[in-house]
Amino acid sequence: MPDKPLKPHEIATDQALGADAVLGFIGHVETPWTTRAACPKQGSMEGPECTVIVAPPWDQALHGVENFAYLELYLWFHLARRDLLVIDPSHGGGPRGVFALRSPVRPNPIAVSTVRLLARQGNRLIVRGLEAVSGTPLIDIKPGRCPQSI
Amino acid sequence: MPDKPLKPHEIATDQALGADAVLGFIGHVETPWTTRAACPKQGSMEGPECTVIVAPPWDQALHGVENFAYLELYLWFHLARRDLLVIDPSHGGGPRGVFALRSPVRPNPIAVSTVRLLARQGNRLIVRGLEAVSGTPLIDIKPGRCPQSI
Numbered sequence: 001m002p003d004k005p006l007k008p009h010e011i012a013t014d015q016a017l018g019a020d021a022v023l024g025f026i027g028h029v030e031t032p033w034t035t036r037a038a039c040p041k042q043g044s045m046e047g048p049e050c051t052v053i054v055a056p057p058w059d060q061a062l063h064g065v066e067n068f069a070y071l072e073l074y075l076w077f078h079l080a081r082r083d084l085l086v087i088d089p090s091h092g093g094g095p096r097g098v099f100a101l102r103s104p105v106r107p108n109p110i111a112v113s114t115v116r117l118l119a120r121q122g123n124r125l126i127v128r129g130l131e132a133v134s135g136t137p138l139i140d141i142k143p144g145r146c147p148q149s150i
Numbered sequence: 151m152p153d154k155p156l157k158p159h160e161i162a163t164d165q166a167l168g169a170d171a172v173l174g175f176i177g178h179v180e181t182p183w184t185t186r187a188a189c190p191k192q193g194s195m196e197g198p199e200c201t202v203i204v205a206p207p208w209d210q211a212l213h214g215v216e217n218f219a220y221l222e223l224y225l226w227f228h229l230a231r232r233d234l235l236v237i238d239p240s241h242g243g244g245p246r247g248v249f250a251l252r253s254p255v256r257p258n259p260i261a262v263s264t265v266r267l268l269a270r271q272g273n274r275l276i277v278r279g280l281e282a283v284s285g286t287p288l289i290d291i292k293p294g295r296c297p298q299s300i
Contacts, residue, residue, distance in 0.1 A: 100293060
C-alpha cells in the first residue's frame, strides 16, 4: 500500500513478507484523530481521553486490570506500509534502517502505547496517552511496568 | 494447544480467535534454553550472551542499530496457548484476567524484551537480557527507550 514515492536513499523490498502467524483482533481504540496526519507523534498523559473497547469473549480477560494505573496497549497499525527497509526520516539524521527507528512503518506494524487508566466501564477502558487513529485494532493489553519513563 | 489441565478458577474460551492480520517472521533468536521450563522468568542484563539472526532482506533494515545500547526485540511466543481468559498464577494473588498479567499466555503471544546490544556482526546481533526459548521467532526490532527501568 505505497502512499508516497520513495526519497533518494530510501529502500523498499519487493520480496513478499512470509505469512507465518495469524493475529486475532480483540477490540479497537476510539480516539479524536481520524487520519494519520492528525495524530500526535507521541502520546501524552495530558492528551485527550480515549476509549479502548474489548470485544467478547476477551472482556473476561480484563478482570484485575483496574488495579493498575498504567497499561500497555498493543496496537496493530493497519494503515502502515510494510515493505520499507531504509527510511530517510523528515526529522533528520539521514537514511537508516527501520529497526533503528520507532516509525510506524515496519514489516509487522505493532505499536505498544503506555496509557494511564482512568476508569473501567465493563468492556470499555477510559485512558489517556494514546496517539493512534480512531479505529486502530487492539491485539493485547498488559499491565504497565515503567510509568516514570514515559 | 492445551498443555496442562485448567485449575479450578481458570477460564478458557472455545470461541475461535479471528484471523485478522498476518505476521511475517524476520528472523529468530538463539539462546541457551531449549525448553520453556528452562527459561528464566525474566531476562537479565547479567544473563548469557544470545544471538539474534535477522533473515534477508530484513538485515538491510539493521543499518544504524549499532548506535543504540539497548534494543527492544519483539518476539512471537509460538509455544504459548492462546485460549485462556482467566489464569490462577502459581506465584499467587488469585485468579485474574490475562490482561492483568504479563504471562506469555495470551490471545496474541507477543513479548517485547529489552536487551543490551553488545555487537553487530552483519545480520547477527549479540545481546544480553533475553529470556526466550532458542528458536523463538523474531517479528520486530526497535531502538530501546528506557534502559534505566529494566
